[in-house]
Amino acid sequence: MFEFKFADIGEGIHQGKVLDCFFKIGDMVEEGESLFLVETDKVNAEIPSPAKGIITAINFEINDIINVGDVVVVIDDGSSAEVIETITEEKEKAEAETEEGKGASVVGEVTVSNELIPGFHTEEKEEKVIRRKSLATPIARRMAKDLEVDINEVEGSGLNGRVMKEDIQKFHNLNNKAETTKSVVLENGDDIREEMSLVRKAIFKTVSISKKEIPHTTLFDDIDLEQLVKLRGELSEEIGVKLTYMPFIMKAVYLGIKKYPVFNSTIDGEEIVYKKQVNLGVAVDTDYGLVVPVLKDLSSLSIIEISEKLKGLSSRARDKKLSMEDITGGTFTVSNFGKFAKAGTPIIKHPEVAVLGIGRVKKQAVIIDSEIQIRSILPVSLSVDHRIIDGADGGRFIEEVRSYLENPKLLLLS
Amino acid sequence: MEALNNIEALNQALDQMMEKDEKIVIYGEDAGFEGGVFRATKGLQAKYGKDRCFDSPLTEAGIIGSGIGMAINGMKPVLEIQFQGFLFPGLNQLLVHGARYRNRSRGRFTVPMVVRMPYGGGIRALEHHSESIEAMLAHTPGLKVVIPSNPYDTKGLMISAIKDPDPVVFLEPKRIYRAFKQEVPMEIYEVPIGKARILKEGNDITVVGWGAMIPEIQLAVKDLEEEGISVEIIDLRTISPIDKEAIENSVKKTGRFLVVHEAVKSFGVGAELISIVNEKAFLHLECPPTRLTGYDVTIPLAKGEGHFMINPEKIKSKVKELINY
Numbered sequence: 001m002f003e004f005k006f007a008d009i010g011e012g013i014h015q016g017k018v019l020d021c022f023f024k025i026g027d028m029v030e031e032g033e034s035l036f037l038v039e040t041d042k043v044n045a046e047i048p049s050p051a052k053g054i055i056t057a058i059n060f061e062i063n064d065i066i067n068v069g070d071v072v073v074v075i076d077d078g079s080s081a082e083v084i085e086t087i088t089e090e091k092e093k094a095e096a097e098t099e100e101g102k103g104a105s106v107v108g109e110v111t112v113s114n115e116l117i118p119g120f121h122t123e124e125k126e127e128k129v130i131r132r133k134s135l136a137t138p139i140a141r142r143m144a145k146d147l148e149v150d151i152n153e154v155e156g157s158g159l160n161g162r163v164m165k166e167d168i169q170k171f172h173n174l175n176n177k178a179e180t181t182k183s184v185v186l187e188n189g190d191d192i193r194e195e196m197s198l199v200r201k202a203i204f205k206t207v208s209i210s211k212k213e214i215p216h217t218t219l220f221d222d223i224d225l226e227q228l229v230k231l232r233g234e235l236s237e238e239i240g241v242k243l244t245y246m247p248f249i250m251k252a253v254y255l256g257i258k259k260y261p262v263f264n265s266t267i268d269g270e271e272i273v274y275k276k277q278v279n280l281g282v283a284v285d286t287d288y289g290l291v292v293p294v295l296k297d298l299s300s301l302s303i304i305e306i307s308e309k310l311k312g313l314s315s316r317a318r319d320k321k322l323s324m325e326d327i328t329g330g331t332f333t334v335s336n337f338g339k340f341a342k343a344g345t346p347i348i349k350h351p352e353v354a355v356l357g358i359g360r361v362k363k364q365a366v367i368i369d370s371e372i373q374i375r376s377i378l379p380v381s382l383s384v385d386h387r388i389i390d391g392a393d394g395g396r397f398i399e400e401v402r403s404y405l406e407n408p409k410l411l412l413l414s
Numbered sequence: 415m416e417a418l419n420n421i422e423a424l425n426q427a428l429d430q431m432m433e434k435d436e437k438i439v440i441y442g443e444d445a446g447f448e449g450g451v452f453r454a455t456k457g458l459q460a461k462y463g464k465d466r467c468f469d470s471p472l473t474e475a476g477i478i479g480s481g482i483g484m485a486i487n488g489m490k491p492v493l494e495i496q497f498q499g500f501l502f503p504g505l506n507q508l509l510v511h512g513a514r515y516r517n518r519s520r521g522r523f524t525v526p527m528v529v530r531m532p533y534g535g536g537i538r539a540l541e542h543h544s545e546s547i548e549a550m551l552a553h554t555p556g557l558k559v560v561i562p563s564n565p566y567d568t569k570g571l572m573i574s575a576i577k578d579p580d581p582v583v584f585l586e587p588k589r590i591y592r593a594f595k596q597e598v599p600m601e602i603y604e605v606p607i608g609k610a611r612i613l614k615e616g617n618d619i620t621v622v623g624w625g626a627m628i629p630e631i632q633l634a635v636k637d638l639e640e641e642g643i644s645v646e647i648i649d650l651r652t653i654s655p656i657d658k659e660a661i662e663n664s665v666k667k668t669g670r671f672l673v674v675h676e677a678v679k680s681f682g683v684g685a686e687l688i689s690i691v692n693e694k695a696f697l698h699l700e701c702p703p704t705r706l707t708g709y710d711v712t713i714p715l716a717k718g719e720g721h722f723m724i725n726p727e728k729i730k731s732k733v734k735e736l737i738n739y
Contacts, residue, residue: 108539110592111537111590114595117594117596133666162697
């Protein structure tokens with residue numbers, strides 16, 4: 001009998017899903033023939049039979065998950081001769097071990113040694129100074145550890161001097177205050193220390209989480225805005241309001257998401273949650289730092305409405321008047337750094353899965369139909385959560401957005 | 415003073431006590447003529463005659479039952495069970511009668527009896543020769559359970575056990591019967607039952623063990639100390655009653671607690687000690703009180719025994735884990 005265990009087929013996989021099985025119990029299989037098809041996190045692979053013989057057991061159903069090391073198929077390869085061989089081998093091994101373990105009888109093998117261990121004598125012990133250790137519950141110790149406070153330095157206010165959580169917090173606050181007002185003197189004069197603002201602390205935290213949790217990949221591309229430049233001019237004149245590119249871009253993003261909903265999703269454990277509503281965050285630079293107000297539910301908004309809502313959000317952002325409602329619930333973010341740079345690698349706003357960076361629109365010489373033409377070109381960079389979105393998906397998404405921006409009348413029809 | 419190993423120290427204790435007190439009788443399977451399979455009672459029959467040191471039939475219930483009868487009637491039997499694995503036929507006598515006579519007779523009778531037996535693994539013995547069932551015995555009120563780890567304590571604890579008015583189970587870690595020697599005073603002396611020994615003082619962690627674990631702990635601690643970790647070693651010596659005070663004081667000082675025992679993990683003495691630590695020194699703990707034990711399986715035969723046994727490496731890594739908790 002040959003017990004065939006599902007082996008790691010490379011890449012350090014641990015399990016796979018059986019997609020198909022090419023044999024049934026009782027079939028004859030040749031060595032090297034494909035037994036079954038398995039899907040792993042990297043590849044789909046046909047697993048060849050390790051032996052020739054009759055299949056006596058198949059330990060899975062189609063669509064089962066099998067783990068590396070599981071006995072998946074048993075093949076009768078007439079190996080009883082081989083079995084005898086292993087048995088005698090083991091027997092010989094056992095005999096050798098018995099030889100080695102002589103005396104492992106009723107009495108067994110007792111270590112015999114004349115090594116002398118130190119004796120005991122009763123001498124008066126000197127009084128020792130014992131380090132003072134604080135009284136505290138494990139939860140308080142944990143807190144002290146998290147705040148990097150040496151709990152033994154904290155004066156306890158609880159029963160019998162027990163260090164309470166409040167004591168630790170107080171101690172921490174005091175020490176940190178002292179720290180922020182301290183300036184470090186260097187040879188070249190004083191460095192200046194300044195505590196981060198609350199907004200900066202929040203940015204600090206969210207950006208850290210995004211970069212720590214999300215494996216980013218960023219795709220760059222150029223979009224020809226020549227048509228949009230024209231259309232924007234015409235529309236602005238018509239309605240007497242100066243439109244920016246942003247409403248058009250957001251509408252195009254909305255339509256891209258409609259076609260590829262994964263860009264409007266979030267990850268929950270091992271499930272992908274596709275969000276019904278498209279709420280676009282827009283990164284806004286203010287003099288107190290970066291904020292991302294959210295434009296809710298683009299499904300029913302026209303370009304003009306988007307434009308108005310954007311203006312409202314931007315002015316509220318600059319006046320520090322954003323409500324909680326304004327800054328929560330985003331499902332995808334657009335970050336416009338055209339004012340500051342040609343292009344960038346935008347960071348995804350956790351728990352979203354993608355962000356579109358908008359660069360600086362510039363007139364460039366481009367080759368169209370073997371002729372050099374001057375066009376307005378917009379560099380875009382799309383960062384995606386590479387765990388659930390592949391590069392090719394990103395490319396297709398950009399392509400969809402491009403199709404609307406390069407032919408902007410379609411935007412007005414949607 | 416002379417340097418003796420554990421079995422010699424035990425033999426000396428029995429010999430000196432028999433000489434001193436003629437009420438002491440010693441018997442068990444092969445305990446007479448042969449002097450026991452491990453030679454603990456060697457020479458005693460020749461010296462004190464067949465009436466005071468003799469072979470019993472193969473009947474643990476009979477050995478312990480008759481011992482209880484003798485003890486109630488003024489004798490001081492010191493009984494040998496050849497291996498702890500053979501104790502089970504005698505458990506009814508030991509747990510239901512021996513341990514309860516004082517209570518059953520409302521204090522009128524006591525049972526001044528010692529039941530000795532080799533126990534524990536590490537000698538590549540046959541199945542059921544290697545278990546550690548100290549927890550099972552310690553779970554019975556009325557029994558004292560004693561486990562020495564060195565010659566000095568072996569002699570002193572055996573003398574205390576013989577003098578004790580109640581039944582004492584004396585578990586001998588057979589792996590270290592002859593593993594080393596130690597200076598042992600010639601005179602009769604007692605090591606108190608129910609008192610742990612602080613083998614080594616330290617500040618960072620308390621490590622408690624008993625029996626054959628002690629040499630392993632000492633080896634581990636030698637390396638740990640070189641790495642700057644200060645370990646307090648406690649040899650529990652008595653499993654019932656436990657020296658709670660020694661444990662409590664030590665953990666209050668160190669803030670960390672590890673118990674090491676060869677016996678299987680679940681429902682072991684380690685769990686009891688951890689409970690004591692939680693009850694007595696909770697506010698001093700820097701990490702969870704922890705046990706390093708055998709696995710919850712029947713101790714393997716010679717071939718696999720090494721995987722089961724506690725060794726200094728296992729102890730070191732567990733201590734470091736707790737120090738860095």
